[in-house]
Amino acid sequence: MSTAMKFVTAAGAAFLLAAAAQAGVSLDAGRVGAVDVASLAKFYESAFGLKEVNRIQLPGMLEIMMNFGDTVAAAKTNPNAQVVIMHRASNAIKDPIPHLILNVTDIEATASAITAAGGKMLGKPRPFGKTGIVVGMAVDPAGNRLELIQQPGH
DSSP: OOOOOOOOHHHHHHHHHHTTTTTOOOEEEEEESSSSSSHHHHHHHHHHHOEEEEEETTTTTEEEEEOSSSHHHHHHHHOEEEEEEEEEEEOOOSSSSSOEEEEESSSHHHHHHHHHTTTTTTTEOOOOOOOOOOEEEETTTTTEEEEEETTTOO
């Protein structure tokens, strides 16, 4: 995939800011939850091109790890942070603060891919002040929030 996308959770972002000066600290993954883990993995593959790179399945537990890459092999060697999808008893999200943050090069195309894959945009993407940045909010089919950021010049 030609778009360089990184995921961070709101809590992870705060941790990274606090630990940025510490050598050897980096984001490993962002975690989202769903009642149907496999279906949500299909959404992330369809909407963003993520590939499954690992799966942990035990009685009563399923986690799917995903990353970007043109192929599964490329995704497995991608050193960037992964998205981990784990089982959650309910799709109801009450706290709007934790979410994944994605850098995108074409926010309108990404919004279309999200809705085509079964997600929902929360309003239209909008400019962020006079910075040239465009920001949009969405939710995946399980109710996990997604923030889309398009940098100036895209």
